[in-house]
Amino acid sequence: MLFLNDILQFFSTLSMSEEDNEVGLPQKGLNLIIKDVIPEIRIANESRELLNLCCVEFVHYVSREAQRISLLDQRKTICHEHIQKALMNLGFPNDYIDAANSVLNECRIAAENKLRRKNSRLDKCGIPEDQLYLLQQQLIQKVQHALRQRRQRFVNASGI
Incomplete structure (x- = not known):
């Protein structure tokens, strides 16, 4: 277990900054993936945590390469083509x-x-969309009117 703890500590310090403390896959999603891939085997919680950290590191690894590619393309947004090129460049x-x-x-x-x-x-x-919009506006006006009346009654009752 000492070895596993060392690996967990290594991954947790590898790419996590102050803002990244909560980065990771949702535990429920990770559990579903594990059950889908290896349904007959139980996985220890530390191993699940390690797997989650590996997944996060994988995403960071591919994202960094995709970002580099998008910058070369002079694009501010990473799109699926950049991810594909990143996977190719990384040897997948x-x-x-x-x-x-x-x-x-x-x-x-x-x-x-x-x-x-x-x-x-x-x-x-x-009901046509334009009529739905009108109905919505009427409902909003009714609520606003009711709120104004309630506010006025409160002001009158409190003597403000």
Whole structure:
């Protein structure tokens, strides 16, 4: 266990500054990933913590290279092409990069589906968007009026 503690201490000081104290994957997400990959094996809490720190260091490692690439492209925002180039520059195999692209596509599809579901709820209500906006404005005005009345009653009752 002494060796594991040394590794944990090393990783915790490697790239963590004062603001980064809470950096890490959500524990629940990490647990789901572990169960998905190796469902039949239990992982000690220290090992989970080490794995989390390794994941954070991996993200920092790839992000630094992606940032360098984005600066060379004179871009202020890192985009997926920069991540792909960073993975290539860092020597990751093509099948890893392909897997990353596959996950990116899955995320895009999920985002599109979520937007469609949100839009379909608006469509299903049967009221045009401009009428919904007017109804919203009327409700806001009613609430503001009620608040003004309540405030006035309070002022009158307190004699201020």
